Structures are given as C-alpha cells and as structure tokens.
Amino acid sequence: MALWFAKSRTIIHHLKREVGFMGVFHQNIWTSSSSSSYMQPGPLSSIFPFNSSQRFKSTKAASQHEHLYSTDDDGGDNSQADITYPPFSEEKAEGLDFPGGNVACISEMRFLSESTGMRIPCYSVLDGNGEIIVGSDYEQLSEEIAVKMYTSMVTLQMMDTMFYEAQRQGRISFYMTSTGEEAISIAAAAALTADDIILPQYREPGILLWRGFTIEEFASQCFGNKDDCGKGRQMPNHYGSKKLNFVTISSPIATQLPQAVGVAYSLKMDKKDACVVTYTGDGGTSEGDFHAALNFAAVTEAPVVFICRNNGWAISTNISEQFRSTYLFSCLLRLPFSFSCKGSPCTKPITLSGTIQCFFLSAFLSLGDGIVVRGRAYGIRSIRVDGNDALAVYSAIHTAREMAISEQRPVLVEALSYRVGHHSTSDDSTKYRSVDEIEYWKKVRDPVNRFRKWVERNGWWSEEEESELRSSMKKQLLQAIQVAEKTEKPPLKELFSDVYDVPPPNLREQEKQLRETIIRYPQDYPSDVPL
Amino acid sequence: MDRDPHVCVMGEDVGHYGGSYKVTRGLADKYGDLRVLDTPIAENSFTGMGIGAAMTGLRPIIEGMNMGFLLLAFNQISNNCGMLHYTSGGQFTIPVVIRGPGGVGRQLGAEHSQRLESYFQSIPGIQMVACSTPYNAKGLMKAAIRSENPVILFEHVLLYNLKERIPDEEYICNLEEAEMVRPGEHVTILTYSRMRYHVMQAAKTLVNKGYDPEVIDIRSLKPFDLHMIGNSVKKTHRVLIVEECMRTGGIGASLTAAITENFHDYLDAPIVCLSSQDVPTPYAGTLEEWTVVQPAQIVTAVEQLCQ
Numbered sequence: 009m010a011l012w013f014a015k016s017r018t019i020i021h022h023l024k025r026e027v028g029f030m031g032v033f034h035q036n037i038w039t040s041s042s043s044s045s046y047m048q049p050g051p052l053s054s055i056f057p058f059n060s061s062q063r064f065k066s067t068k069a070a071s072q073h074e075h076l077y078s079t080d081d082d083g084g085d086n087s088q089a090d091i092t093y094p095p096f097s098e099e100k101a102e103g104l105d106f107p108g109g110n111v112a113c114i115s116e117m118r119f120l121s122e123s124t125g126m127r128i129p130c131y132s133v134l135d136g137n138g139e140i141i142v143g144s145d146y147e148q149l150s151e152e153i154a155v156k157m158y159t160s161m162v163t164l165q166m167m168d169t170m171f172y173e174a175q176r177q178g179r180i181s182f183y184m185t186s187t188g189e190e191a192i193s194i195a196a197a198a199a200l201t202a203d204d205i206i207l208p209q210y211r212e213p214g215i216l217l218w219r220g221f222t223i224e225e226f227a228s229q230c231f232g233n234k235d236d237c238g239k240g241r242q243m244p245n246h247y248g249s250k251k252l253n254f255v256t257i258s259s260p261i262a263t264q265l266p267q268a269v270g271v272a273y274s275l276k277m278d279k280k281d282a283c284v285v286t287y288t289g290d291g292g293t294s295e296g297d298f299h300a301a302l303n304f305a306a307v308t309e310a311p312v313v314f315i316c317r318n319n320g321w322a323i324s325t326n327i328s329e330q331f332r333s334t335y336l337f338s339c340l341l342r343l344p345f346s347f348s349c350k351g352s353p354c355t356k357p358i359t360l361s362g363t364i365q366c367f368f369l370s371a372f373l374s375l376g377d378g379i380v381v382r383g384r385a386y387g388i389r390s391i392r393v394d395g396n397d398a399l400a401v402y403s404a405i406h407t408a409r410e411m412a413i414s415e416q417r418p419v420l421v422e423a424l425s426y427r428v429g430h431h432s433t434s435d436d437s438t439k440y441r442s443v444d445e446i447e448y449w450k451k452v453r454d455p456v457n458r459f460r461k462w463v464e465r466n467g468w469w470s471e472e473e474e475s476e477l478r479s480s481m482k483k484q485l486l487q488a489i490q491v492a493e494k495t496e497k498p499p500l501k502e503l504f505s506d507v508y509d510v511p512p513p514n515l516r517e518q519e520k521q522l523r524e525t526i527i528r529y530p531q532d533y534p535s536d537v538p539l
Numbered sequence: 540m541d542r543d544p545h546v547c548v549m550g551e552d553v554g555h556y557g558g559s560y561k562v563t564r565g566l567a568d569k570y571g572d573l574r575v576l577d578t579p580i581a582e583n584s585f586t587g588m589g590i591g592a593a594m595t596g597l598r599p600i601i602e603g604m605n606m607g608f609l610l611l612a613f614n615q616i617s618n619n620c621g622m623l624h625y626t627s628g629g630q631f632t633i634p635v636v637i638r639g640p641g642g643v644g645r646q647l648g649a650e651h652s653q654r655l656e657s658y659f660q661s662i663p664g665i666q667m668v669a670c671s672t673p674y675n676a677k678g679l680m681k682a683a684i685r686s687e688n689p690v691i692l693f694e695h696v697l698l699y700n701l702k703e704r705i706p707d708e709e710y711i712c713n714l715e716e717a718e719m720v721r722p723g724e725h726v727t728i729l730t731y732s733r734m735r736y737h738v739m740q741a742a743k744t745l746v747n748k749g750y751d752p753e754v755i756d757i758r759s760l761k762p763f764d765l766h767m768i769g770n771s772v773k774k775t776h777r778v779l780i781v782e783e784c785m786r787t788g789g790i791g792a793s794l795t796a797a798i799t800e801n802f803h804d805y806l807d808a809p810i811v812c813l814s815s816q817d818v819p820t821p822y823a824g825t826l827e828e829w830t831v832v833q834p835a836q837i838v839t840a841v842e843q844l845c846q
Contacts, residue, residue: 118632148567161749204593226643236628237628237630238626238627238628238630239628239629240629241625241626241627242627246626248626248627248631249630250631250811251664252628255594256623256627256628256631257616257629258619258623258626259618260618263587263618263619264587264591265584265586265587265617266581266584266585266586266591266615267587267588267590267591267594267615268591268592268593269587269588269591270588270589270590270592270593270595270597270599271591271592271594272572272591273576273588273591273592273597274591274592274595274596274597275595276573277573277574277597278596296581296583296585297582297583297587299581300581300583300584300585301584301587301588303579304578304579304584304585304588304737305579307579308576340542345839371546419613433652437558489674506625506628506629507625507663507664508624508666508688509624509632509663509686512715513765520685521621
C-alpha cells in the first residue's frame with residue numbers, strides 16, 4: 009500500500025510538471041482548435057498505455073496493476089485478466105469480413121481487461137490557489153466574461169443559501185441547491201450562445217442565471233405564483249423558459265437525454281448553427297435512457313453535448329454502488345483525511361499534510377472508470393474535466409460545442425465534482441456521509457473561491473466589490489422572496505388550461521363543477537388563488 | 540409529409556424496410572433517411588427523441604412496431620408527452636403522433652396482442668383515436684398530424700388489408716367525432732376498431748330477425764364524443780358496448796361510467812358491455828378466437844337487451 013502511494017506520488021509529480029498530456033490521449037481524435045496545440049506523446053505514454061495506436065504489451069502497467077490489486081487470498085488463476093493489449097503486427101493479420109466491416113484476426117486468445125489500470129486524468133487548468141498551471145491549454149476569457157462568471161457564481165451560491173433557508177422556514181415546499189457545482193453550469197453557459205438549447209436535469213439553474221433569468225423569476229417559480237412563466241405547475245427548481253432556450257425540467261431522471269437527441273435531430277434538419285447541451289448526474293447514467301440517447305446520438309450524428317455531473321452521490325448512493333469503479337478509490341472518496349480503507353491489505357491509517365492531500369485527491373478522485381470511458385463504447389468523443397475549475401469547464405465546453413456543430417457529432421463531457429449540499433431539502437446527507445467530508449469539499453475545494461483567486465490575481469475584482477456584491481445580492485434575494493411570497497397564485501382557470509391546446513368538453517365540465525363547489529363552500533377555498 | 544417539411548417519421552424499420560406492416564413503404568426513398576428515420580431498438584428513447592424534436596418545431600410521427608412495445612415508452616408518454624405542455628406553462632408544445640398496430644391478430648401470442656388504449660386512457664394531455672376503415676384512417680392520421688396536441692392513433696393488425704374507394708381531394712376527419720355507421724331505432728351499439736366489423740356482421744343477422752340496431756364507431760377514445768352518443772341514447776334507450784380490450788379498466792368501463800353519469804334518465808336497461816376476458820391472449824387459434832367478442836355473442840346480447 010505504502011509502495012503504491014509512493015509510486016503514485018511520482019505520477020502526481022509528472023502530472024504537475026508535464027505539459028499537454030492531453031495530447032497523449034487525444035492525438036488520434038483531437039483536431040486542433042485555435043488555442044489548443046497538438047502535442048507529441050511524452051514520457052507519460054508508457055505510464056498511460058491508453059493510446060489507441062500504441063497498443064503494446066505493457067508489462068509495466070501489468071506490474072502496477074498487481075500492486076493495486078493484491079490477490080494473495082484469491083486462489084483463482086487471473087492470468088487471462090491481464091492488462092495487456094494484443095500484439096498488432098500488420099503482416100500477420102488476415103482480415104475477415106463480418107457485418108460491420110473487416111476485422112483482423114489473431115490466434116492468441118486475449119481478453120480486453122475490464123479496466124485500463126490507470127484512470128483517465130481530468131482536464132484542469134487552475135490550481136487550488138487560482139493560478140493557471142504552466143503550459144495549460146485554455147480559452148482566454150475577457151475581463152467582462154470572467155467577472156460576469158464570478159458574480160453569477162456568487163449569486164447562485166447566495167440564492168441557493170437563501171432559498172434553502174426559505175424552505176426550512178416553511179415558506180416554500182422544496183428546494184435543491186447546486187452548491188459545489190456552480191462552475192459546471194455557469195462556466196458552460198458562458199461558453200455557449202443564446203441559440204444553444206439546454207435540456208437540464210435539475211441542478212443547473214446557473215445556466216438560466218447566466219442567460220438573464222431574474223432573481224424575481226426564480227422566486228416566482230419557487231412560490232408558484234402568477235408571475236411564474238410555468239404558471240405554478242411544476243415543483244420548485246423545475247424551471248423552464250422557452251425564450252431562454254431552457255426546456256422545462258421534468259423530474260424523472262434522464263428522460264431529457266433522448267429528448268435532447270431529438271432536439272439536435274431537429275437542429276440538424278434545419279441546419280442551424282447551434283447545438284444542444286443536456287445534463288445528467290452520475291446516477292442518471294444508470295438509466296436506460298442514457299445508454300439509448302448516447303447510442304442514438306452517435307448513430308444519427310446529432311450535434312449534442314452530453315454533460316455528466318459526476319458529483320459522487322445519487323441521493324445516498326455513492327458512485328461505487330452506482331457503477332463499477334475501483335473499490336479502493338471509492339473508499340478514498342469517503343475518507344479524505346485518513347487513508348485506512350477497509351478491505352485493503354494495509355490497515356494502518358496514513359495521514360498526509362493538507363496541500364499534498366489536496367493534489368492527491370484531485371488526482372485520485374479523478375481516477376475511477378466513471379463515465380468518460382463509456383463514450384468510446386458508443387463511438388462518442390469524450391473528455392473528463394475538473395468540474396470545480398471554471399476555466400477548464402469553459403474551455404472544454406467551448407471546444408465541445410465547436411466540434412458538435414462543425415463536425416455534426418455528439419460529445420460527452422464528464423465533469424468531476426462533489427455535491428456539497430444535500431440532494432434536496434428532503435434529504436439529510438449527514439446520515440450517509442461524514443460531516444468532515446462535506447466540510448472539506450465546502451471549504452478547501454470550493455469552485456467559487458478558486459475562480460475568485462484567479463479573477464483577483466488579474467486585477468479584475470477586489471474586496472470592496474465582493475462585499476458590495478454580497479450585500480446588495482442579499483437585499484435583492486430577501487426582497488424577491490418577500491414579494492413572491494405575497495404575490496397571488498395563478499387564477500383557477502390555469503388549473504385546466506394547457507392540458508390540451510383548447511380545453512375539451514370534459515375539462516370545461518370539470519371546471520364548472522369545481523366553481524360550483526367553491527361557490528357553495530367559499531370558506532374552504534384559499535384566499536390567494538383568484539377565481 | 541409533402542405539405543409540411545416538418546413532418547417526419549421515426550421508428551424501427553420504418554425506412555427502407557417500409558415498416559413492419561408496410562405503412563411507411565416508399566417514404567424513405569421519397570423523403571430521405573433523415574425524414575424517415577430508422578431508430579435503434581429503444582422505444583422509450585425514440586419516443587423521447589420524438590418529444591424533443593416536437594418541442595423544437597418538428598412534427599414527428601412515432602411508430603411502435605407493435606403497439607405493445609410502446610409499454611416501454613410509457614414513461615416518456617405519460618411523464619413528458621402528456622405533461623410538458625402543462626408543466627411548462629404552455630411554453631412548449633408536443634405535436635407528436637404516436638401510432639402503431641395493436642389488437643388481437645392471428646396467433647401472434649400474448650405480447651403481440653396488446654390493447655393499450657385501456658392503459659393510456661388516464662394520461663392527461665393526450666388524445667386517443669382508433670381508426671377502422673381506409674377512409675377514416677387517412678382522415679384521422681392527417682388530423683392527428685395537424686393537431687397541436689399529442690395524439691395516439693390506434694391501428695389494428697388485421698385491418699391493414701382493407702380496400703376502399705376514397706376521395707382524391709384532401710379531407711380530414713375530426714379527431715373528437717364519432718362515426719355513424721348504421722342509423723337505427725332499437726338499440727345503440729358502440730364499438731371501435733376491428734369490432735366494428737363483428738358488429739356489422741351481427742347487425743345483418745339482427746336485421747333478419749327484425750331488430751334495428753344503431754351502430755356507432757366511437758373513433759375518439761379520449762375524449763368520447765358524448766354528443767353523438769348522447770343523441771343516440773336518447774333515441775334508443777338501450778346501449779351495448781362491444782370492444783376488444785379487456786373488461787377490467789377498459790374503454791368500455793369508462794364509457795359505461797360516462798354514459799350513466801350523463802344520460803342515466805334516458806336508459807331503459809343497464810348498459811351491457813362485451814369485452815375480452817381478463818386473460819393474456821393465448822396462442823392457440825381456437826382459444827384466441829374465444830377471447831375476442833364474436834358476432835354470435837353480439838346477437839345474443841342485443842336480443843337480451845331488447846326483451
């Protein structure tokens with residue numbers, strides 16, 4: 009165990025020092041965009057044998073693998089599950105035609121390993137201190153965009169806090185925060201245009217905020233009053249705005265994914281210069297709709313960007329229980345401070361100092377099969393991104409969008425992050441995870457703070473502006489909540505409208521009966537719903 | 540599809556294969572692969588895809604290879620198709636048509652003999668129609684495509700071979716209207732889809748025996764055309780419902796409730812409903828025949844009703 013950590017420490021060192029290791033992975037499938045440069049595979053290619061054109065028997069990888077999974081007590085013969093790649097010499101290969109194309113044959117029986125041994129690293133540009141890692145590829149941000157991104161993230165954070173409190177006070181019935189994931193929605197929205205259609209899951213109000221949805225409109229939806237453009241019909245947080253190209257949220261998980269493919273199909277037919285961006289969480293990737301949507305998108309060559317917010321938790325289900333990633337890493341996810349993992353050969357707790365831990369975890373929590381590797385199975389170009397790094401998210405989405413539209417293909421982006429808040433106001437996450445873990449991510453890995461450091465470094469933001477923003481936003485939020493609370497609800501006729509384009513006879517009949525009942529028992533009817 | 544470039548078709552094998560019952564034959568050649576889209580086998584997902592496309596301005600016609608497979612699409616149909624217009628406050632419309640062959644065929648087995656009209660009838664926000672002749676099939680299909688609401692069009696596997704002379708010029712049938720098949724005085728027989736033909740066969744026998752049945756093909760399964768049905772009940776005072784779906788929770792059950800609620804005073808006898816039994820459709824030919832209402836049973840029911 010100690011040996012493995014030591015080895016991995018060298019890898020982290022490499023990760024920090026080496027430039028453009030992205031090039032190693034994408035050199036076959038990455039077409040260079042304006043700011044990213046095409047990199048030669050560096051010394052890392054021997055440690056990351058994932059390069060598709062360099063399949064070779066990696067004994068180094070195999071020996072690392074043995075350290076990771078010591079199977080002393082395993083009596084079975086695991087020789088067939090090596091992490092090796094079949095030798096691929098052109099002269100020997102004789103192609104056979106099958107449906108699907110010509111395929112070379114080999115007479116050595118080799119199984120593809122269930123894991124590649126080393127995990128796909130995540131694309132990250134800003135370090136924990138808000139400094140850009142030397143030699144990073146990223147899209148330049150103007151001061152205006154950067155400041156808007158930052159202020160939006162702060163607004164979202166504050167809105168989440170105050171609306172959550174409002175629910176706790178009994179003023180709204182339900183709320184879901186995006187705490188810890190502000191960068192994923194806002195940085196992505198900043199990288200898109202107003203014509204790109206969004207099909208969200210439910211933790212992306214940042215996009216609406218970016219596009220101009222006002223605090224008052226958010227409050228109206230949560231209170232379900234007559235100013236809500238959804239006419240008070242959906243539960244709080246299930247926003248929708250046709251004019252901002254944000255499709256109304258529907259609670260069942262992942263149903264928006266195949267719909268996104270349909271929207272992209274429509275854009276493709278009309279040849280529009282726009283793409284579709286759809287979100288889901290790590291839990292949503294277990295749904296059948298996820299599989300079919302990715303498959304369809306690839307087959308129909310639809311311009312869709314799938315963003316998976318891998319925040320580690322689906323209510324109380326940790327990702328280790330959601331899909332198969334390494335048991336060891338899943339333990340790390342739960343115990344950031346001391347590494348005594350149950351089931352591992354070493355039971356001695358190992359504690360490390362703060363800063364190294366920071367990088368350690370940023371490396372290890374990005375390790376894990378996760379979702380990014382699934383893209384390849386469908387023939388979809390994918391990238392894993394540090395979801396708490398606003399610059400990285402911005403750059404990745406910017407490029408993904410270009411690819412989706414110009415090449416008419418889907419793209420999968422896995423944004424790694426952590427769900428700091430509870431799943432919703434109906435959840436108390438301290439019941440299934442440690443308070444220390446939550447506090448760590450909240451304090452040390454906050455995406456808003458990290459981005460602020462960078463913005464401040466550029467001289468674009470100051471302490472005064474910070475306190476000014478926070479105090480004025482607090483006032484605005486309180487005001488909005490108070491006003492929305494007192495505003496009337498939508499009138500009774502809206503109970504029956506929009507079920508169809510025109511209310512049919514049975515609904516008109518039902519409305520008439522309801523009104524008759526109200527006239528007979530006016531004292532039982534709520535006072536804030538106009539007739 | 541000629542008239543409106545936004546109309547498109549999606550489903551399994553609808554393209555070059557022309558559909559499992561050849562409903563879309565020739566369309567892919569004429570309109571291209573993109574407008575007549577062959578989808579992979581994931582009903583929930585291509586229905587979802589159709590809903591997404593509809594929200595963005597297309598008018599997709601989603602085909603279930605067999606209606607029964609659309610049970611896999613129930614989530615999308617109920618939670619999204621029916622609801623999104625409402626929950627978005629009217630911002631997003633879903634003008635889809637979901638169609639496919641259903642009903643009991645000739646020894647297709649239980650899973651291919653589903654009658655989904657009873658399962659879908661509760662979903663708010665959708666309309667359901669059942670066609671029964673080439674004339675109303677064309678008319679209802681056109682009306683469904685042009686409707687802003689999501690419409691489920693039920694076709695029947697055994698009716699695809701019917702031939703009929705239909706007008707050259709364009710026509711559409713009203714989605715909410717029933718069809719008067721045979722006016723009469725003694726009893727109102729309400730039916731739809733394939734059972735219409737069993738009823739008409741029984742009607743011949745009944746006429747020979749001196750009865751005068753009024754036969755109405757209700758066509759619109761949701762909402763019911765209570766106007767035409769009501770007028771008929773007021774005239775004849777006796778109602779017989781003949782349907783192919785199962786007794787429990789079927790269309791007949793809802794129709795019985797609706798008629799009783801609205802026209803109770805005009806009834807001289809309780810409403811009789813002939814439906815299939817609550818069993819999965821057996822494969823054996825003779826057994827299958829007896830799960831479906833036969834003309835002889837209809838004749839007996841009318842005779843009893845008119846006593």
